[in-house]
Amino acid sequence: MTVDDRAPARSNVSLARRAWNIRRKALLMGEVQGQGYIGQALGIADVLAASYFHALDYRADEPEWEGRDRFLLSIGHYAIALYAVLMEAGILPEEELETYGMDDSRMPMSGMASYTPGMEITGGSLGHGLGIAVGMGMGLKRKKNPAFIYNLMSDGELGEGSTWEAAMSGAHHKLDNLICLVDFNDQQADGKSTEMLCSEPLGDKWEAFGWFTQRVDGNDLDAVVAAMDAARNSDHNGPRVIIFDTTMCKGVPFLEAREITHFVRVDADEWGKALDVLEEGKPA
Amino acid sequence: MTMASMARKYEARKVTPKEERQATSAMIASLAAEGYDTVSAPFGQALVQAAKADERIVGLTADLGKYTDLHILGNEMPDRFYQMGMAEQILMSAAAGMAREGFIPFATTYAVFASRRAYDFIAMAIAEENLPVKICCALPGLTTGYGPSHQATEDLAIFRGLPNMTIIDPCCADDIMGMVPAMIEHNGPVYSRLLRGKVPSVLTRHKPDYKFELGKAQMIREGKDALVISTGFMTMRALDAAEQLAKDNVDVAVLHCPTIKPLDVETIVAEASKGGRLVITAENHTKVGGLGEAVAGALLTNGVAPKFRMIGLPDEFLEAGALPTLHDMYGLSVSKVVEQIKGWL
Numbered sequence: 001m002t003v004d005d006r007a008p009a010r011s012n013v014s015l016a017r018r019a020w021n022i023r024r025k026a027l028l029m030g031e032v033q034g035q036g037y038i039g040q041a042l043g044i045a046d047v048l049a050a051s052y053f054h055a056l057d058y059r060a061d062e063p064e065w066e067g068r069d070r071f072l073l074s075i076g077h078y079a080i081a082l083y084a085v086l087m088e089a090g091i092l093p094e095e096e097l098e099t100y101g102m103d104d105s106r107m108p109m110s111g112m113a114s115y116t117p118g119m120e121i122t123g124g125s126l127g128h129g130l131g132i133a134v135g136m137g138m139g140l141k142r143k144k145n146p147a148f149i150y151n152l153m154s155d156g157e158l159g160e161g162s163t164w165e166a167a168m169s170g171a172h173h174k175l176d177n178l179i180c181l182v183d184f185n186d187q188q189a190d191g192k193s194t195e196m197l198c199s200e201p202l203g204d205k206w207e208a209f210g211w212f213t214q215r216v217d218g219n220d221l222d223a224v225v226a227a228m229d230a231a232r233n234s235d236h237n238g239p240r241v242i243i244f245d246t247t248m249c250k251g252v253p254f255l256e257a258r259e260i261t262h263f264v265r266v267d268a269d270e271w272g273k274a275l276d277v278l279e280e281g282k283p284a
Numbered sequence: 285m286t287m288a289s290m291a292r293k294y295e296a297r298k299v300t301p302k303e304e305r306q307a308t309s310a311m312i313a314s315l316a317a318e319g320y321d322t323v324s325a326p327f328g329q330a331l332v333q334a335a336k337a338d339e340r341i342v343g344l345t346a347d348l349g350k351y352t353d354l355h356i357l358g359n360e361m362p363d364r365f366y367q368m369g370m371a372e373q374i375l376m377s378a379a380a381g382m383a384r385e386g387f388i389p390f391a392t393t394y395a396v397f398a399s400r401r402a403y404d405f406i407a408m409a410i411a412e413e414n415l416p417v418k419i420c421c422a423l424p425g426l427t428t429g430y431g432p433s434h435q436a437t438e439d440l441a442i443f444r445g446l447p448n449m450t451i452i453d454p455c456c457a458d459d460i461m462g463m464v465p466a467m468i469e470h471n472g473p474v475y476s477r478l479l480r481g482k483v484p485s486v487l488t489r490h491k492p493d494y495k496f497e498l499g500k501a502q503m504i505r506e507g508k509d510a511l512v513i514s515t516g517f518m519t520m521r522a523l524d525a526a527e528q529l530a531k532d533n534v535d536v537a538v539l540h541c542p543t544i545k546p547l548d549v550e551t552i553v554a555e556a557s558k559g560g561r562l563v564i565t566a567e568n569h570t571k572v573g574g575l576g577e578a579v580a581g582a583l584l585t586n587g588v589a590p591k592f593r594m595i596g597l598p599d600e601f602l603e604a605g606a607l608p609t610l611h612d613m614y615g616l617s618v619s620k621v622v623e624q625i626k627g628w629l
Binding site: 113114120121122124125127128130131132133134135136137138139140142143145161162165166168169172173 | 342366368369371373374376377378379380381382383384385386387389404405407408409412413
């Protein structure tokens, strides 16, 4: 299958507009709860837009279609971002946006496979996604299914030993159907990731583990798309990783400027202000 | 280690005469057959048989294929065998991933490593998702003399608290060969303890028509003075003890309860309600959170309160040494079971 045969790639809506739509939906959900991991959602929106509207093959009306590329959200608290892109992709109905985090919602605050169509795994206990992705990669190969597995993880998860067991294992089992996406925003619960447990030089580490490694600006859509293509099309006989350097709260400058951004405090009146600021930068 | 053994760290020891020495049981050693016929690698054999009939079955291990009898599958069906290396977190995560893709993975390691090191991965990647991963673990309870690093004395307690998890503690080769197809038929996660190598065939000698049934406790021997409700190899010890006690006119019944969860409350309550017998639980596990407390809870909530005692390991990190010595020390040997029952009657 060539890249252009994949259904989502046929849309004439620009990726920049998709990313903007994802940011807007995430802000609207944040406003519903008055909280949420909005900084991460705004930061990863470009990567998600490129994933769901350029790289991945899937059927919006058949989320468990056997031929789909699997997208695992290892970081459960990024659920707000994934719900936004699942709505944008038509997998979740946009009418349910205001149920976010409410009782009986299909969109709980932390992502769980049993609640949400399109949510492949239960994330949240960090350092799980990549290992599950390795098993799915082994399983797909057994079935001779050519689909890819994407695992989105955070830089904080690089501190978990299980991540590196999985990294070694993915290379050992030559999983060329596995693409790991690392959101490197250098923020975790207690502060800057590089000051908590430094994972640098990160590219060298993945390369030494036998992965085809790229590191790009995760908020530069052209660079993201090029890296996604290279990851998919590489003839490397093993797994692939893209490290995305991203900016927390990207697209809302007054939030970007806040110092502590792992769990961004947004006052009640600021959600509307953030939406207004976003509106000013609306792409065609 | 116990405080007593720590205090003796700097005490010189005498060398025992050669003919009196008891070596530490090696980890690869089989559980002593103790007068029973044995079956070689019943788990490996049963799994190969099942795998030949069902393409979904795969085996994964964390560098303990030979020590869990999974190497039988690896040798006979190498394409179905995955060596994951000495990495229990990826063992469980990858098993979860394969189950997500429609396979039935058997993941093997030692009971200590599954229950202690890989717990979060079993809980969240496997149990919370109710995936059909079958976790089969050697060296359950006190079956090695290597000390606490290898003695899984609390694995049942750990997994009993985990929703969705079915737990099996087989007595012997008969149970193991019966439980493998039952685990496959059960569409959900299972934790089972394993006995490996030359495993005695115990239950069919005492009850020729015995067949393992998931979720069922079965009467192996009737008796009017005491009822032993036992699991794992303690059923073998209970049956042997009952034979000895019979010589002293003590009539002991044995109810074998290989499925720890879900517990066969109906059978246990029915048997414990009969005839004012002393009720004793017997398990190769700490008395904290295992079969004994599960049975006690089931009896009390059902309004049954017989005279009740527990045989099991103490709430301690256990000593290293030879298994027969340790089983005597901690009350799991046949003679100690006999002694305890006599003392309680």
